[in-house]
Every structure is written in structure tokens, then in C-alpha cells.
Amino acid sequence: MNSQPEKAPNGVAGANVALFVTCLVDLFRPSVGFAAVKLLEEAGCHVQVPESQTCCGQPAYNSGDRDMAVEIAKQTIAAFEGFDFIVAPSGSCGGMIKHHYPQLLAEDAVWAPRAKALAARTFELTQFLAEQCGMTDFGVRLAAHCTYHDSCSSLREMNVKSAPRNLLAKVDGLKLTEMEETDACCGFGGTFCIKFPDVSNSMAARKVATIDATGADLLLAGDLGCLMNLAGKMKRDGSRVKVRHVAEVLAGMTDEPAIGEEQPS
Structure with a gap:
């Protein structure tokens, strides 16, 4: 067994990564957030957790409250711009940001390109660790x-x-x-x-x-x-x-x- 993490040579060491904690992790299982930070740091990333983040907006979106979903999407985009990547320990929240934000803001000339840019840098945690950082063994x-x-x-x-x-x-x-x-x-x-x-x-x-x-x-x-x-x-x-x-x-x-x-x- 290896005592140190191993990664393939195509890693993204030194990347500035923002962790999207998610509501459920924040409120019910903070240990998942701490684990995510530990894994990202072991992969060589500089990790930050923007304090202004809230919900991804999925509950509002799924309930048909489009106006609220749009408002939350804009707030999230503003909070996470400026980072190389946004990573979430949740495919659900990741999917909301990556796929539904661009759809919600598609007709907004100002926010549509910002939503697409953030979407392109958004990953689920294990996906990012394995496919972007090249991690193979922790x-x-x-x-x-x-x-x-x-x-x-x-x-x-x-x-x-x-x-x-x-x-x-x-x-x-x-x-x-x-x-x-x-x-x-x-x-x-x-x-x-x-x-x-x-x-x-x-x-x-x-x-x-x-x-x-x-x-x-x-x-x-x-x-x-x-x-x-x-x-x-x-x-x-x-x-x-x-x-x-x-x-x-x-x-x-x-x-x-x-x-x-x-x-x-």
C-alpha cells in the first residue's frame, strides 16, 4: 500500500479551486466538505471556499420558481468567477451549475457568457480528481x-x-x-x-x-x-x-x- 497520494503526470497542480460545499453538506454532513478540501489539497490544488456561496438554486428550479433560480444562479456565478475550477462533492449541484445555469440565462446578453464560462470549469469531485488532476491513489x-x-x-x-x-x-x-x-x-x-x-x-x-x-x-x-x-x-x-x-x-x-x-x- 502507498502511504502517499499518487497522480498521473497530466495533473493541474497549483490550480486555484473553489469548493462549492452544497447545502446538504454544510447543514448535515460537514465532514464531506472537509474531506473534499483534503483530497483537493493532496492533489496539489489551492483550495478556497467562497463565503458568499449559498444554494445552487435547484429546489427553486425544480419547483418552477424560475425568477428565484435565476437570482441564485447570478449570485453563484459572481461568487465563483475568478477561480480556475469550481468543484462540488455532488453531481446534482454540479449538474445544476454546468447545465441549467446556461439554460436559465441563455437570453441574457450579460449573464449568458458568464454562465457558460463557469459551466466549462465546473466538475464533480471524483471526476475532477481523477480526470483533471490525474489522481490514481490516495x-x-x-x-x-x-x-x-x-x-x-x-x-x-x-x-x-x-x-x-x-x-x-x-x-x-x-x-x-x-x-x-x-x-x-x-x-x-x-x-x-x-x-x-x-x-x-x-x-x-x-x-x-x-x-x-x-x-x-x-x-x-x-x-x-x-x-x-x-x-x-x-x-x-x-x-x-x-x-x-x-x-x-x-x-x-x-x-x-x-x-x-x-x-x-
């Missing part, structure tokens, strides 16, 4: 049998599939077993789970069944929304599977309780 160990869930936005909007798996393959002691229908939705969908709780619960139940069938003791993914949704469902159903964000594993930050477990008082 030199960590975790004795665990895991399975990986592909979130809808990471897979379909950000084209993230191989990056997290390639990085996990170098985690010493970690075994990965793919679940059936790994690309099927978990039922979260942001506001979808609130608007259609019965449908969402049914989708989550089907996903949990495929997770349990792998025999894995650890579920990993790159989107906290999916992970919180599935952790809640599995806890209610009495599943033994633990839940973590992939960044926590790659950064070797797995000491605190898993997602959905009681936090120490």
Missing part, C-alpha cells in the same frame, strides 16, 4: 465490502461513472461489488420525495433490496441527498448496511459515525 486503507450507487445527476448530467470506481479500486482492503440497476434512481430527487412520498418510498425500497443483495456492509455514493435518503430508508427497515460519502473514504476520514447514525453527544 494511499488510504479501509477494510470493508462496499457497493456504489450512481446518482441520476452524477451519471446523466456530469457523466461520472468510472472516476469514483477507479479511485476506490486503489483503497487498500476495500472490496467493491456492483449492485443490480446501480443507475436506478433512489427516489430522492430533491423535492420529488416531498411531493410524491409514496412513489419515492417505493423506489427507495427497490434500491435498498439491490444494495442488500450484494452482501456489502457499506454503501457509497457521491451525492449526499441520495445517501441521506437511502440511509433513512435502511434504518427504518433495519438494514445492517452503513452509508458514507465516497469523499470520506478516499480521504481516510471514516472515524465518525456513518450517515444516519446517532452522533455522539
Whole structure:
């Protein structure tokens, strides 16, 4: 096992990277943000976390409040301009910035080019680490049998599939077993789970069944929304599977309780 991170020669060492923390990470799982910073710094990046950032605007966008979504998009663009890259530990938020901001602002002569420029520099965390920084091995160990869930936005909007798996393959002691229908939705969908709780619960139940069938003791993914949704469902159903964000594993930050477990008082 390597004790030091390794990366391929096509890295972007020295890049000024802004971390888009995401609302869920900020409010419910700050350790994912700390893990992301650690990983980016080990990849040789200079990391900043703009204090003026808020939500990506996806809840407003999905609920049909276009005016609010546009206002949030402009605020986010202004906060993150000037950095070489914007990286998010979430394909959902990354997809909002990369694909929906340019659509929202397409008719605005001032903001459209700014939205496109930011979109071109926006990446999901594992995608950025593997494909832009050329990282291959973070030199960590975790004795665990895991399975990986592909979130809808990471897979379909950000084209993230191989990056997290390639990085996990170098985690010493970690075994990965793919679940059936790994690309099927978990039922979260942001506001979808609130608007259609019965449908969402049914989708989550089907996903949990495929997770349990792998025999894995650890579920990993790159989107906290999916992970919180599935952790809640599995806890209610009495599943033994633990839940973590992939960044926590790659950064070797797995000491605190898993997602959905009681936090120490």
C-alpha cells in the first residue's frame, strides 16, 4: 500500500479551486466538505471556499420558481468567477451549475457568457480528481465490502461513472461489488420525495433490496441527498448496511459515525 497520494503526470497542480460545499453538506454532513478540501489539497490544488456561496438554486428550479433560480444562479456565478475550477462533492449541484445555469440565462446578453464560462470549469469531485488532476491513489486503507450507487445527476448530467470506481479500486482492503440497476434512481430527487412520498418510498425500497443483495456492509455514493435518503430508508427497515460519502473514504476520514447514525453527544 502507498502511504502517499499518487497522480498521473497530466495533473493541474497549483490550480486555484473553489469548493462549492452544497447545502446538504454544510447543514448535515460537514465532514464531506472537509474531506473534499483534503483530497483537493493532496492533489496539489489551492483550495478556497467562497463565503458568499449559498444554494445552487435547484429546489427553486425544480419547483418552477424560475425568477428565484435565476437570482441564485447570478449570485453563484459572481461568487465563483475568478477561480480556475469550481468543484462540488455532488453531481446534482454540479449538474445544476454546468447545465441549467446556461439554460436559465441563455437570453441574457450579460449573464449568458458568464454562465457558460463557469459551466466549462465546473466538475464533480471524483471526476475532477481523477480526470483533471490525474489522481490514481490516495494511499488510504479501509477494510470493508462496499457497493456504489450512481446518482441520476452524477451519471446523466456530469457523466461520472468510472472516476469514483477507479479511485476506490486503489483503497487498500476495500472490496467493491456492483449492485443490480446501480443507475436506478433512489427516489430522492430533491423535492420529488416531498411531493410524491409514496412513489419515492417505493423506489427507495427497490434500491435498498439491490444494495442488500450484494452482501456489502457499506454503501457509497457521491451525492449526499441520495445517501441521506437511502440511509433513512435502511434504518427504518433495519438494514445492517452503513452509508458514507465516497469523499470520506478516499480521504481516510471514516472515524465518525456513518450517515444516519446517532452522533455522539
